[in-house]
Amino acid sequence: MNETNTLGDVSILGLGSMGTALARALLQRGARVTTWNRTRSKAEPLAAEGAALASSAAHAAQASAVVVVCVTDYPSTYRALEAPEAAAALAGKVLVQLSTGTPQEARDAEAWARQHGADYLDGAILATPSQIGRPESTILASGSETAFRKGKPLLESMAGTVTYLGGKVGAASAVDLAFLSHLFAGLVGFYHGARICEAEGLRVADLGAMFAGVAPAIGGMIKHDADSIQAGTYESSEATLELCAKALDLLLRQSREAGLDPALPAFASALFRKGVAAGYGNEGPSALMKVLREGA
Structure with missing residues (x-):
């Protein structure tokens, strides 16, 4: 500088x-x-x-x-x-x-x-x-x-x-809001994860350190899905939308077993289950974009 x-x-x-x-x-x-x-x-x-x-x-x-x-x-x-x-x-x-x-x-x-x-x-x-x-x-x-x-x-x-x-003058604010969408959804997910750790007597600080360590891998996953969405190709290479839906069902069950607020996993599970019901279960998780477009 x-x-x-x-x-x-x-x-x-x-x-x-x-x-x-x-x-x-x-x-x-x-x-x-x-x-x-x-x-x-x-x-x-x-x-x-x-x-x-x-x-x-x-x-x-x-x-x-x-x-x-x-x-x-x-x-x-x-x-x-x-x-x-x-x-x-x-x-x-x-x-x-x-x-x-x-x-x-x-x-x-x-x-x-x-x-x-x-x-x-x-x-x-x-x-x-x-x-x-x-x-x-x-x-x-x-x-x-x-x-x-x-x-x-x-x-x-x-x-x-x-x-x-x-x-295009609206581009900066659009990308900013897209970033904030990811940021705040991710924060809520982390806070829910912190409650899971608390319920099991684990250190939240250790969870935060782990998140910092895996940040590059998470970024790589997001980039992969972004490229998939841009290209309009949703074939599953490593995970399917249905597999993600099952993981969210597990999160929802654990929340109820531990007495945690189930709002986040219930919302996410319902959204992914909607994708499965629409016939996208065998595609990659980025196929959820089809559901989001249909809801516009």
Whole structure:
């Protein structure tokens, strides 16, 4: 990452935990950072580190060629920039949206930015605040290619990996939500697994260590299924959907035997059993996508 003062000017709107981490990473890598937050006290610690504090969102937008927004959601972005002078200050600037939202919100924001003369880039952060600026952090971006080229050095100062997903502005938020779908479903599965260990008097910490160790294998399984779905080939090579359904039935039985909440295995078992009933039992587990498509 660039450690010299060649990154230029950037304004950060929104100084929650993530916005503060973004601003701090940019300061540490030599950017000239202007910050703004509705609660000014959150910006004051960054002033001691070299950031300029704007008195309003309009002043922050006027200060830099690239304006990065990292607030609670897209409506909060509009509220921050709703004053006519703030919206007018965006003309000719690059507006980078790093708040969490949906693909439709990204498309609406792009249209709003164009109306105000800004070049728009939609982004998604795949990291926690403490990971910002470190190799394991990732920022996805989609939308204007010219905005991406101008903002890329700044984005690379905030994340170890920056991936441009193309001109379809909703792509970053779509992939982000796809990632969150996997993340939260996986977390619920892990928490259920933690309850299984507790019920048997086993250490949850040991389970976590095991998960960390097998993470590459799990990633390989997911990639295999993703390739299968993309190609539309669901032949079973190592496991079948019916075999997975039987494993989920076992999870459900164990939950009832141990007095655990059966909600997760019951939901998953019913979904896989639906695939078996539809005639996909001898195919690979990725054939469950057919069931999910039929339910759309």
